[in-house]
Amino acid sequence: MCHNLKEGAFVVSDAHYSHIRKDFLDFLKAIKEKQLLPTQLILLGDIFDTLFGQVSFTLEINREAIDILNEISKEIEVIYLEGNHDFNLKKIFPYIKVFNIKSQPVEMSFNKQKILLSHGDIESPLGYNIYTAIIRNRFVLSILNLFNNLFNHIIVKKLDEYLSKKDDCIELVGFEEYIKRRLLDKYSCDFFIEGHFHQNKSFKLKDFRYINLAAFACNQRYFIVKSSKDVGLLLQEDTFTKAQQYQET
Template sequence: MLMSHKKLLTSNFQLLTLKDGAWLIADAHYAHYNTALYDFLSCKDEDLPPQLILMGDIFDLLFGNAPNSIEPNLKMVDLLKSIAKKVEVIYLEGNHDFGLKTIFGDSIKIVPRTKQPLFMSANSKVVALHHGDMMQGIGYEIYTALIRNRWIDRVLNTIDSLRDGKIIDWLERYNRQKKPCYSIDSFENIVSQRLDILEQKFEFDYWVEGHFHQNVQYNFNEKKYCNLPAFACCQSYIVVKLSESGINFIEKKGSP
């Protein structure tokens, strides 16, 4: 049964509708050295879904308060704005892309980390969407709060500008050394423990997240879990299929 609106309000999140045929894309890590998602979406003008949900880390390095991170990504930014004129686009911020309201304005619905999980309804079920960078310890919570602090951002941006973009350049080099494709040992057990904790905080039927790049789905009694494929790794995404039996998350390969 779909939970009552009152229960949703206790978590301060808005209930939206997840549409049949929606695309869920996560962890594309777009950059001038990784244009796979741009190449894919730029060829889909006549074949767009009714709803495009971007699940975070779509960009490898995009901070709304860091001008030097914006200019290299303008081509992709403009493409997403163009797509948003044709279909509904919802963008959940990740740990590589945040502060996006200043970049996209009202053209795209931006869901910051503080407003995640985003609850959506489909077939009388509740789907909770989150980028996935949660429950990673107090150290990570302090770090992620600091890098989103506007005063700290101003100081860093001033230093970055005075040093001709050295900070952004260093972050880019650091990110390029990372390998997006990897396997996490005992991930099913990790997910089971995560859901036990999440069930105590939120009411949901499906939990969907990216961040971990594992591309797996599990059933835990009445709860279903989906970790999205990393587009940067396998150039694939998820298509939502609604049926009488429930909600299916179908992997589809992206190609220009």
């Protein structure tokens, strides 16, 4: 099924929100209070650092952001592509269109162009695919939930502490070549947009333009969908304080 990408949509990737890093909560409040006016909100995964559908404590520590997102989704369309930090979310967000990893990339249309959206952990090596299948398994998560509750939430607390210390803004050497090996000749589209790698780079592959978004966790960057006579789709980079043009390489 193809979905429409709207002019003026906000696209956000890799906010890695937690009770330790709260910038994304301020962003959601600004939308709720109409200080920011997206026509549509596209969330490309890893929006939360730890939000697992079967682990109750992850809902508890993220409750305020969850509630605001649910309020926003009653007023504008919100599309949420699950990441590797936030998954099994459909029951948490009843009014949001949630796409799990098996449903990605998600096809969207903008100005008669075909746009594919992904969090970024599709087309990954076998070992990673096995890992992601295990962490999303409902039985595994139910056991994790049980142990976490028995031991004063120590598992999620330690995970949060570890993730909060990660550097989300590292430039990956050889990134363009890696993407070519990973995606070349596998998809037919005009634009392929994803997050996950936090690189804020765009380049032309053989059949489409590839865009890897910056992480919101790095300087609170998000992107606004605009029309462009030259390329059809333009992602204008913005922050809470300063707008600047999305830079292509």
